[in-house]
Amino acid sequence: MLKISNVTMKFGGVVAVNNFTANINKGEIVGLIGPNGAGKTTVFNVVTGVYKPTEGQVLFNSGDEKVISTLRPDEIAYLGVCRTFQNIRLFKELSVLDNVFIGGHLRLKSNVFSSILRLPSYNREEKEMLEKSNYLLEKVGLYGERNEKAFSLPYGKQRRLEIARALATDPKLLLLDEPAAGMNPQETGELMEFISVIKEEFDLTIFLIEHHMEVVMGICEKIYVLDHGTLIAEGNPEEIQNDSKVIEAYLGVD
Numbered sequence: 001m002l003k004i005s006n007v008t009m010k011f012g013g014v015v016a017v018n019n020f021t022a023n024i025n026k027g028e029i030v031g032l033i034g035p036n037g038a039g040k041t042t043v044f045n046v047v048t049g050v051y052k053p054t055e056g057q058v059l060f061n062s063g064d065e066k067v068i069s070t071l072r073p074d075e076i077a078y079l080g081v082c083r084t085f086q087n088i089r090l091f092k093e094l095s096v097l098d099n100v101f102i103g104g105h106l107r108l109k110s111n112v113f114s115s116i117l118r119l120p121s122y123n124r125e126e127k128e129m130l131e132k133s134n135y136l137l138e139k140v141g142l143y144g145e146r147n148e149k150a151f152s153l154p155y156g157k158q159r160r161l162e163i164a165r166a167l168a169t170d171p172k173l174l175l176l177d178e179p180a181a182g183m184n185p186q187e188t189g190e191l192m193e194f195i196s197v198i199k200e201e202f203d204l205t206i207f208l209i210e211h212h213m214e215v216v217m218g219i220c221e222k223i224y225v226l227d228h229g230t231l232i233a234e235g236n237p238e239e240i241q242n243d244s245k246v247i248e249a250y251l252g253v254d
């Protein structure tokens with residue numbers, strides 16, 4: 001579904017990602033790990049079109065394979081690639097429901113005129129989007145809080161709301177940047193369960209960056225390990241946990 005092919009990303013003299021290749025198949029949960037500054041978020045930024053790679057390309061297949069590394073972020077999102085961020089980026093003053101509702105606007109077919117004139121087609125789409133937003137909130141266990149302001153939710157719920165907003169865009173590939181950051185062990189356990197449930201329910205493929213090793217080892221089928229921008233290992237959780245280069249660069253010092 002996603003092919004990252006020999007991607008290099010340089011910022012001036014800094015080589016943030018160096019000749020990185022990865023393959024993610026439909027339906028997989030794949031992890032990307034490595035020490036701070038290893039280049040993980042940069043990989044996500046290249047996949048989502050925030051940065052154009054200095055070298056290499058990214059291909060995405062949602063029916064037919066396309067090079068997406070030449071596209072704009074909104075074009076990539078429209079194809080079905082959506083993400084959450086390391087630092088939660090909600091519309092804090094808006095309600096929980098509105099946060100999800102806004103996410104769904106990517107898929108609205110109505111144009112600005114039909115929305116201003118409130119044509120029947122727009123009203124119908126808006127009603128459907130509202131129903132879908134409520135459905136998603138039920139699925140992520142936030143329906144009861146739909147009228148609360150986003151900032152009033154505890155941390156773990158804000159993360160789930162961010163994921164619900166991403167789901168409103170109908171993603172095929174969901175990129176999660178440190179979804180368990182700042183969570184306590186109980187919230188982390190719930191998050192793992194939650195990720196597995198939404199993957200099945202929404203037929204998702206998931207690519208995630210995470211420092212909590214119990215999450216990565218617990219739910220990922222395949223893991224890529226970056227160090228100083230370079231891939232030092234790839235494999236299943238057991239292979240990664242026993243890889244001497246990974247232990248030296250990352251796991252051993254955690």
Ligand SMILES: Nc1ncnc2c1ncn2[C@@H]1O[C@H](COP(=O)(O)OP(=O)(O)OP(=O)(O)O)[C@@H](O)[C@H]1O
Binds near residue numbers: 014016035039042086
């Ligand atoms: N826009 C940018 N301009 C200059 N340098 C950047 C930029 N973005 C990232 N870098 C550099 O690229 C390197 C990789 O950063 P990146 O944020 O991708 O690492 P990371 O693995 O996600 O780290 P962390 O686990 O701390 O989030 C770092 O040296 C960082 O300073």
